[in-house]
Amino acid sequence: MAGITILDVARAAGVSTSTVSNLLNGRTGRMLPETRERVESTIRDLGYRPNRAARQLRTGKPQVIGLVVPSVGNPYWGALARYLEAAALTEGYHVLLCNSERDPARERQYVDELVSDGIRGIVLCSSLPSLEHVSGLIEDGLRLVAFDRTAQADDPVGLVNVSVDNTIGAELMGEHLVSLGHRRIAFVSGAIRSVNRTERFAGFLRALERAGIARPDVVTWPGSSSADGTFGDVEAAELGRVAATELLTGPNPPSAIFAVNDMTAIGVCRAVRDAGMEVGREVSVAGFDDIVLAELYSPRLTTVRQPMKEMAAAAFRALHAPADGQPTSQATSLLFRPELVVRDSTAAPVA
Amino acid sequence: MAGITILDVARAAGVSTSTVSNLLNGRTGRMLPETRERVESTIRDLGYRPNRAARQLRTGKPQVIGLVVPSVGNPYWGALARYLEAAALTEGYHVLLCNSERDPARERQYVDELVSDGIRGIVLCSSLPSLEHVSGLIEDGLRLVAFDRTAQADDPVGLVNVSVDNTIGAELMGEHLVSLGHRRIAFVSGAIRSVNRTERFAGFLRALERAGIARPDVVTWPGSSSADGTFGDVEAAELGRVAATELLTGPNPPSAIFAVNDMTAIGVCRAVRDAGMEVGREVSVAGFDDIVLAELYSPRLTTVRQPMKEMAAAAFRALHAPADGQPTSQATSLLFRPELVVRDSTAAPVA
DNA sequence: ATGAAAGCGCTAACAT
DNA sequence: ATGTTAGCGCTTTCAT
Numbered sequence: 001m002a003g004i005t006i007l008d009v010a011r012a013a014g015v016s017t018s019t020v021s022n023l024l025n026g027r028t029g030r031m032l033p034e035t036r037e038r039v040e041s042t043i044r045d046l047g048y049r050p051n052r053a054a055r056q057l058r059t060g061k062p063q064v065i066g067l068v069v070p071s072v073g074n075p076y077w078g079a080l081a082r083y084l085e086a087a088a089l090t091e092g093y094h095v096l097l098c099n100s101e102r103d104p105a106r107e108r109q110y111v112d113e114l115v116s117d118g119i120r121g122i123v124l125c126s127s128l129p130s131l132e133h134v135s136g137l138i139e140d141g142l143r144l145v146a147f148d149r150t151a152q153a154d155d156p157v158g159l160v161n162v163s164v165d166n167t168i169g170a171e172l173m174g175e176h177l178v179s180l181g182h183r184r185i186a187f188v189s190g191a192i193r194s195v196n197r198t199e200r201f202a203g204f205l206r207a208l209e210r211a212g213i214a215r216p217d218v219v220t221w222p223g224s225s226s227a228d229g230t231f232g233d234v235e236a237a238e239l240g241r242v243a244a245t246e247l248l249t250g251p252n253p254p255s256a257i258f259a260v261n262d263m264t265a266i267g268v269c270r271a272v273r274d275a276g277m278e279v280g281r282e283v284s285v286a287g288f289d290d291i292v293l294a295e296l297y298s299p300r301l302t303t304v305r306q307p308m309k310e311m312a313a314a315a316f317r318a319l320h321a322p323a324d325g326q327p328t329s330q331a332t333s334l335l336f337r338p339e340l341v342v343r344d345s346t347a348a349p350v351a
Numbered sequence: 352m353a354g355i356t357i358l359d360v361a362r363a364a365g366v367s368t369s370t371v372s373n374l375l376n377g378r379t380g381r382m383l384p385e386t387r388e389r390v391e392s393t394i395r396d397l398g399y400r401p402n403r404a405a406r407q408l409r410t411g412k413p414q415v416i417g418l419v420v421p422s423v424g425n426p427y428w429g430a431l432a433r434y435l436e437a438a439a440l441t442e443g444y445h446v447l448l449c450n451s452e453r454d455p456a457r458e459r460q461y462v463d464e465l466v467s468d469g470i471r472g473i474v475l476c477s478s479l480p481s482l483e484h485v486s487g488l489i490e491d492g493l494r495l496v497a498f499d500r501t502a503q504a505d506d507p508v509g510l511v512n513v514s515v516d517n518t519i520g521a522e523l524m525g526e527h528l529v530s531l532g533h534r535r536i537a538f539v540s541g542a543i544r545s546v547n548r549t550e551r552f553a554g555f556l557r558a559l560e561r562a563g564i565a566r567p568d569v570v571t572w573p574g575s576s577s578a579d580g581t582f583g584d585v586e587a588a589e590l591g592r593v594a595a596t597e598l599l600t601g602p603n604p605p606s607a608i609f610a611v612n613d614m615t616a617i618g619v620c621r622a623v624r625d626a627g628m629e630v631g632r633e634v635s636v637a638g639f640d641d642i643v644l645a646e647l648y649s650p651r652l653t654t655v656r657q658p659m660k661e662m663a664a665a666a667f668r669a670l671h672a673p674a675d676g677q678p679t680s681q682a683t684s685l686l687f688r689p690e691l692v693v694r695d696s697t698a699a700p701v702a
Numbered sequence: 703a704t705g706a707a708a709g710c711g712c713t714a715a716c717a718t
Numbered sequence: 719a720t721g722t723t724a725g726c727g728c729t730t731t732c733a734t
């Protein structure tokens with residue numbers, strides 16, 4: 001296939017393999033400029049490309065990072081995968097893709113497997129509330145970045161969390177809804193157990209309290225399938241639909257509904273329409289995440305944007321931070337500033 | 352990290368590394384059952400896991416396949432990535448993810464890079480009309496599957512194409528629209544140059560001709576950004592919006608619009624609404640692909656489903672088919688049966 | 703039935 | 719400034 005080895009280059013350039021290797025690894029100071037040029041042009045002429053497997057075998061560090069997501073079929077994770085891969089590419093890294101399908105056992109197995117493949121950096125988008133099971137791996141030198149998750153008390157030392165500031169994001173949305181004139185606002189989500197759900201709800205409450213508004217209706221739908229009450233794409237939308245239907249047909253229907261994420265918001269929109277009302281007029285609907293779909297949906301969804309590209313780049317960078325092995329160092333969190341995106345699904349309440 | 356080598360196992364079990372290796376590679380016939388059991392339990396006790404890099408260095412065949420897509424941020428490719436990874440997992444393979452961002456240079460570079468990393472199997476979702484540039488690699492033993500693309504006259508020998516039957520899919524949709532009573536039906540797409548666009552248009556025409564309907568309006572929007580007139584997600588929707596607006600405000604507006612894919616159909620829906628009409632009543636809109644979004648959109652989109660899961664599994668299987676090296680063998684195509692999915696965006700035309 | 707040993711392509715001491 | 723060389727962990731002849 002490629003066939004050309006470092007030895008071929010060395011011979012053709014009339015130098016030793018060490019010199020070629022030194023050049024390849026940036027130790028250019030150790031040779032004459034003329035030698036360097038000769039070797040460089042030989043590499044080009046021969047079309048030589050280093051063999052990653054051999055390099056990895058020798059150094060123990062593959063030029064590959066692992067990405068474990070619930071499912072890249074979901075646009076939110078798809079966007080992360082895209083931007084993470086782009087960031088990795090700038091440093092010559094590749095991305096190994098793993099879909100956990102929200103199965104904790106599979107998630108754990110993937111991490112173990114990646115580690116024993118020699119991979120030293122993993123971006124993990126876990127469905128698990130606790131990451132204790134990876135603390136041993138981190139102690140052994142694995143760089144682990146938890147994405148879409150904020151720091152927890154029992155986090156393993158050395159874990160880096162990358163997330164949007166959910167509390168502030170939800171607070172922004174709460175303020176937006178209040179400033180529009182809404183007073184009866186409902187919050188819709190699955191069972192509030194996951195970290196970011198809890199935070200979003202807290203931020204939302206804070207905005208309402210500041211405005212002196214009574215505790216809002218909260219509709220939480222118990223998880224049906226998976227153990228921790230998380231849902232897939234379509235299930236999230238269905239959850240929104242069912243929950244909103246209940247709210248809208250109840251005794252004191254809200255004039256605005258804030259859904260825990262865009263998929264759920266879309267389900268809420270459907271329920272509103274099914275009830276014969278218009279989203280953005282009779283009922284305002286807001287989401288969270290700003291997936292591509294939010295812009296394309298009809299009506300275009302008001303939501304809270306996560307700066308995905310920057311977050312992905314930061315996650316990749318965190319993978320490269322020096323492992324410090326200090327058992328006393330603190331877990332780190334990288335919180336990103338969310339942005340309120342006002343579109344057509346929210347408006348002032350009608351009379 | 353993992354640290355345990357085949358030598359550790361051999362020593363602990365009191366055998367040689369060859370025996371352990373033989374066991375690992377299924378050559379169990381070459382040892383006594385009792386030896387085998389002893390080694391197997393030692394492997395378990397020690398938690399030994401073979402080092403992929405070393406295995407690859409030795410065999411030249413990594414347990415990794417490459418996937419090159421325009422962008423996993425797009426739900427269509429995200430779905431492929433998800434199912435391909437699932438199929439690969441069943442055989443112990445991992446998937447290396449590459450986003451070409453529809454840049455031909457980047458696409459080519461990725462393929463070259465994967466090959467020189469020793470990867471022997473690639474699923475390529477190319478934006479390029481011709482795949483001639485990879486014929487050399489295929490001759491050298493690369494297994495190359497082109498996804499979402501049907502066979503072409505100048506295809507390199509050994510290339511396997513996996514695709515839905517676009518012609519039949521579009522024909523099904525054409526029949527559906529005709530049977531609903533539509534007579535003035537427009538087709539909307541980007542510049543009709545790509546293979547599957549051409550096929551979809553041809554299938555659509557066939558259905559209309561069979562029904563004795565005059566040649567339909569066709570609105571094709573010239574590509575703006577990339578060389579071959581393809582668009583990204585949001586651009587596809589925008590294309591649909593602009594094209595449909597032109598049709599709807601023209602002299603003889605169609606009662607139904609068939610878009611080349613779901614994203615474009617969504618843009619068409621927006622234009623319909625912007626024109627003060629209701630999708631699924633005044634104007635029927637149909638798409639193609641059946642991305643997740645189609646089901647969630649409002650109204651739910653009538654479209655043509657591609658059996659993604661089966662197609663991904665087939666693509667992975669094709670990667671394993673024996674390379675035959677026979678320069679006389681024909682390029683192969685795997686065509687999948689599309690399925691008409693009727694939802695709410697199409698209906699009989701009003702008076 | 704089992705073992706010994708030669709590399710796969712590369713990096714990094716350690717020479718010179 | 720450049721070269722020599724010993725492995726990294728594994729598979730696979732070739733012996734025994």
